[in-house]
Amino acid sequence: MKILLIWVSCLAGLQSAAHAGPWPREEGHTFIAAGGNFLLSDGAELPVHYDPTLYVEYGLRPELTVGLDFYSADKGRIYSAFSFAAIPANSLDADLKSMLSFGIGYRRNADGSEELLTRIGLSLGQSTPNGWLAFDGNITYGAIDQTFRPKADFTWGRSWSDQWTTTLQVQTGQGFSDDHYAKVSPTLIYTINERYRVNLGSVHALTGDRGSALKIETWIQF
Template sequence: MMRFIALALSLVLAGAQAAPAGPWLREKGKGFIATSGNITQEKDTSGSAYFEYGLRDNITLGADLFYGIDRTLQQSGSGIVFLRFPISKPDATHKWAWHVGVGARSQNRIFTPAVEAGISWGRGIKVGERYGWAVIDSSLNIPGSDLETRIKLDGTIGLGFGDHFKGMAQVFTTHQGGEVFAKFAPSLLIIPGKGKYTVQIGVEIPVQGGGDTEFKLGLWRDF
């Protein structure tokens, strides 16, 4: 069983776009949205959407949505609306934040309410002359009686390779129903033009708990 969670990543050059999740709060009036779609060779498909908006400099409103359907037409989904608050000081090297949210989860169109809470850590990094960041995100999601409690611990590490390209490596781990599931997810991030959009091209490779490799295409935008 995997006993540690490697660093999941969403990286950025200094002053560049921030990636989903992590302890960095959005400035008041500023927002971010990321959408993605995954597919396996066996035609299992899934989609996700992630949203953040700065209500105040110290409060970020967010939403995290997921829907998947496999080759046997089994369906699953989840949606959480959350608020994120800082723990560390604004000028701290090591950033900490916590979030709390409410929403629902579903299995084959059976919906149950859910609550969620979590803590995130992150910091900027420098490798040679290149800048990026490292992040660890954790969450505890407790649904109604029909589904099982879900614990997630994800890590991200990333590095910029110029104004228009970044590399990102992530590890996603989930503990649910007495089992641990883990995926390794490398991605290339392409920032065309003036940098308002980021295109994500990557794969998610299962390393524990079974499943098939998924091919991912995503789009991020700051606003």
């Protein structure tokens, strides 16, 4: 299962490189993103590890996107799963796109305990002449530990041609042990066709053990 999750992550279309981004999924269309890290540097454990992710998104209506979000953290000792719904926070025709997301989830902790999670998020995005800028933030609350844990990602994307795109993302948040982390992740995206894209990049920790890894992600939309 762990190998499957590693190969089966990232997000919604070329317009956004963060989960539950500000651009709603087109009605009747599905997006699947999956991947993880590999070739970890010596001693890389926190905040960079293998970190497999699986993300599924479906456009239920023009103004309602629903999905599932699975991922691991804390050196692979914690597993989380969410179902969520996302709705526009302003007009779909506005230049600055915004989406609110609401999720209910489950987490298996490092000590074997399990707890119910709730999550609320806000995403903002602005198209640029050759790409986009985006902010994706959320707060997760655990029913057992009763702690609010924030997370925020900042993304800049640039399209160079019909086939090649690059992104630079800064990821920040609060971990399960109440530590605060920051990571930077540059990525090269290759468009195979309208349905498939492959992303190859790296991730570097700015906190913790300052470990690094390469990452691979696959995007499928239909």
